[in-house]
Amino acid sequence: xxxxxxxxxxxxxxxxxxxxxxxxxxxxxxxxxxxxxxxxxxxxxxxxxxxxxxxxxxxxxxxxxxxxxxxxxxxxxxxxxxxxxxxxxxxxxxxxxxxxxxxxxxxxxxxxxxxxxxxxxxxxxxxxxxxxxxxxxxxxxxxx
Numbered sequence: 001x002x003x004x005x006x007x008x009x010x011x012x013x014x015x016x017x018x019x020x021x022x023x024x025x026x027x028x029x030x031x032x033x034x035x036x037x038x039x040x041x042x043x044x045x046x047x048x049x050x051x052x053x054x055x056x057x058x059x060x061x062x063x064x065x066x067x068x069x070x071x072x073x074x075x076x077x078x079x080x081x082x083x084x085x086x087x088x089x090x091x092x093x094x095x096x097x098x099x100x101x102x103x104x105x106x107x108x109x110x111x112x113x114x115x116x117x118x119x120x121x122x123x124x125x126x127x128x129x130x131x132x133x134x135x136x137x138x139x140x141x142x143x144x
Contacts, residue, residue, distance in 0.1 A: 050124050051138035055102040068113035070120040071100060071140040074127065075109035083107035093131060100140070108140060 057065045060080075074090060074097070077083040086109055087097045100108040112123045120139055127137045 047125065047128055050121055052141055053138065054141045054143050056143040057100050057102055060099060060101045066098065066100070066113050069115045069142050070113070070117050071108065071110040071142065072112040072120055072123045072137060073108045073140050074111050074134050074137050077107045078105070080107050083109055
């Protein structure tokens with residue numbers, strides 16, 4: 001009985017001391033820091049390096065070989081009929097092209113010939129950026 005009385009007194013004392021006439025103190029509630037949302041910066045995908053191949057060009061059906069040093073190649077074929085069909089296809093995208101032939105007998109579809117390597121590289125970058133389907137466009141360097 002004494003223990004029940006003792007617990008009753010302790011509980012009553014606890015209730016009175018916690019409530020009562022004291023002003024309640026506000027505890028500082030820590031707010032979580034606002035979440036920092038990082039938005040990824042969109043950058044242009046890195047362009048693959050421009051492939052450059054040196055080749056000796058030969059005449060096609062008695063047509064003289066173009067004397068320019070650099071050619072932007074958009075397609076290569078073993079079969080000349082496939083190269084001609086590809087020429088028709090790329091015309092729909094606004095390209096003018098010329099067929100070239102190398103010593104190994106491969107037909108190259110060129111969309112630019114120049115003696116200015118910077119102009120040729122810029123054209124390759126323009127094609128790769130504007131026409132994703134021609135991302136494998138490369139530079140042929142003519143061996144004379």
